[in-house]
Amino acid sequence: MVELKSDAALAAMREAGRVVGTALAEMERAAGVGVSLLELDEVAREVLRGAGASSPFLGYRPAFAPVPFPAVICASVNDAVVHGIPTRYRLRDGDLVSIDFGAVLDGWAGDAAVTFTVGTARPEDTELIATTRQALEAGIAAAVVGNRTGDIAHAIGTVARRARCGLPEGFGGHGIGRRMHEDPHLPNEGRPGRGFPLKPGLVLAIEPMLIAGGTDHHTTDPDGWTLRTADGSRATHLEHTVAITEDGPRILTLP
Template sequence: MIIYKTKEEIELMRAAAQVVSRTLGKVAEAIDVGVTTLELDTIAENYIRSQNAEPGFLGLYDFPNTLCISVNDEVVHGYPRNEPIKDGDIVSVDCGAILDGYYGDHAYTFAVGNVSEEKLRLLKVTKECLEIGIAQTRVGNRLGDIGYHIQKHAEDNGYGVVRELVGHGIGQTMHEEPQIPNYGRRGRGKKIKEGLTIAIEPMINIGTEQIRYLEDNWTIATGDGQASAHFEHDVAVVNGEPDVLSTFKYVEEALAKKDNVS
């Protein structure tokens, strides 16, 4: 059952999503060659708690950390390790937080150091897929329109679209109905209605759409070992239009400041 939200509930969700957005901004300030993903996890947990919020992933389905951090060919659900990030890595950071009983869920894939043009193009197209999916999240469309347009843009650029992992409804629980696949057929699926709140999260691969599960029982990687990217926003339907509750502003500001220093 889809739980449609009131405007008051959506504002509570916006506050939770903004905690996650600011947390990703703190990650952006710290991420660099030689930094471990476990260090980033500690930064994120400390910041979330400083905002009178709780980490949304820690303990969820027994996940052991605050952040899901997936590097290069890892698609999602990688857990932080005491291993340094290398020059040329792309690092997907997925973060959740609970504030006043509502979840925020938000992801960004970072380019660290001297990243290849091939990987940079993947990041660009995946981010565009997210923007295209958000634009379809309006009254008058159906859920299939979101996935169709994401899939089309990715495949038109020669990329694989992960099938087994999808976006989702969000609210007082992390994963609510409906599921939001990154593929589909236009004009199919449930009608998009006022008060819908969803997490849209394209997971796009350079090569095959196939995935594999690593031995740690958490990390999901691409089937062919080529890179994958992941961007995510929380989106509500307000006055018939998409209202993005999370923001990349804090990430972009932090990255721009680092670029200016270097």
């Protein structure tokens, strides 16, 4: 079932999204050579505590997962695409880091992700991040009343394929509201004019994930959560929670 949100609900989701955006910005500032992924998780927990919010990630266990997720962030480094579990691993110069984070405030959820380089950036990583940002921006631009989810998927996929990047098969965005994952599913590649119609009040988590090596295939770590590129190439993940409105797309997860 797809729920269309009222103006009051969108305002409440904006407050949850503000918590998400603030935490992601603080984690990116805190991430430096020698900082552990668990320390970044603690930064996010502190933001949640300060806002009186809770984590939709902590304890989350979808059907594919062997154990509940044990942290409030997903921290995916280098060839990890998504769902990385924070560990004691300490960041190294040149690491490519994707952080996915969500918050629930007053019963409404927000979800977003950033990718950044620690220390000295590889030119190819900088280009990959820029391409992923273009894909996200294209997807958001297509999130207008009268379009369909296929139009968003087509916009994202077109940017990725033109750059000869892979898109992890089976993964994409989703509806969001009272729960982190709601209908409809939002692929990162598709045909324009197809899929669920975009109506005012629909809220989507739009999240391109790009693989530098061009493959769509991935593997799963023994932890049952972390997805890695099958060819060992690096990956990126950017995401915003976006509301469909009569005035155009509204990003709810800015700091």
